Amino acid sequence: MSLKNASRVVARRYARALLDVVTTGSQGPAEGPAAVRAALEESRARLDQNPELLRALTHPAVPMSARLKVADAVWAQSPAAVKRLLHLLVERDRVSILPAIAEAFALAWNESRGVVSATAVSAGELDGPQKEALVEALGKAAGGKGVELETEIDPAVLGGVRVTMGGRTLDGTVAAQLQALRRRLQGAA
Numbered sequence: 001m002s003l004k005n006a007s008r009v010v011a012r013r014y015a016r017a018l019l020d021v022v023t024t025g026s027q028g029p030a031e032g033p034a035a036v037r038a039a040l041e042e043s044r045a046r047l048d049q050n051p052e053l054l055r056a057l058t059h060p061a062v063p064m065s066a067r068l069k070v071a072d073a074v075w076a077q078s079p080a081a082v083k084r085l086l087h088l089l090v091e092r093d094r095v096s097i098l099p100a101i102a103e104a105f106a107l108a109w110n111e112s113r114g115v116v117s118a119t120a121v122s123a124g125e126l127d128g129p130q131k132e133a134l135v136e137a138l139g140k141a142a143g144g145k146g147v148e149l150e151t152e153i154d155p156a157v158l159g160g161v162r163v164t165m166g167g168r169t170l171d172g173t174v175a176a177q178l179q180a181l182r183r184r185l186q187g188a189a
Contacts, residue, residue, distance in 0.1 A: 011100035012108070014085065018101070019108050022081050031079045033109045039082040040102035043075065047098060057095045064091065115146040118165035121173075123157045138165060 022036050047054050056062060056070050071086045078086075089095045110117055118138050120126065126134065131149060138147045142165065158174035 007097050008100055008104070010094070011097045012104045014089075014097070014101045015104035015108050018081060018085055018105060019112065022079075023112070031081060035079050036081055037102075037106055037109060039075075039078045040098075040105055043078070043082065043086075044099045044102045046074065047095075054095060057090055058093060110148060113146065115148050116142045116166055117148050117150070118163055119150045119152060121152045121154050121157060121162045121164075123153070123155050123159050123174075125153060126151055126161075134161070134163070138163065142166070 018036065019033065022031060022033050053070070053074065057067050067090050068087060071090050072083070075083050075086050085101070086095075086098075089098060089101075106117070116138075120134060131151070135147045135149050138149070139145060147165070156175060158178075160173040160177070162169060162171045162173050162176070164170075
């Protein structure tokens, strides 16, 4: 097993344990799965935007007590479960897998709720009725499950929409249709 795959396996274990903690406890909305997921996403972004923070939390020359103080200061406003997770990751030198934990947590929480994640990429912003129709169609394609839709804008698609859901991509963009036409024309020549 590669190091990357091993990290994903470990991240999934942390994520599932965290989900168990936040769903079986008697936390309020501030400590529930939605709040924890948001805090994990925020933490992922924080580490992505501040490589020095990751270095401070993982560098062997920085004493463990100092690393824990940094984690406490940076995540002071986070839910208690996320703070405990950060302490554990710092103590075990596993802070670098926090982005994978955030992703695995989102997937595990969605799975527990019967929801699938989907990403739609279009040339322009999708309006309310378009999003609703897309969510409904994707829900039917997913066997009646709920769909959590994230949208992105990419002018290069020219028109139409490219949807990624459950590891599959459905490309109905104008750019994809033009590429297919180009291949057919080149094959005919």
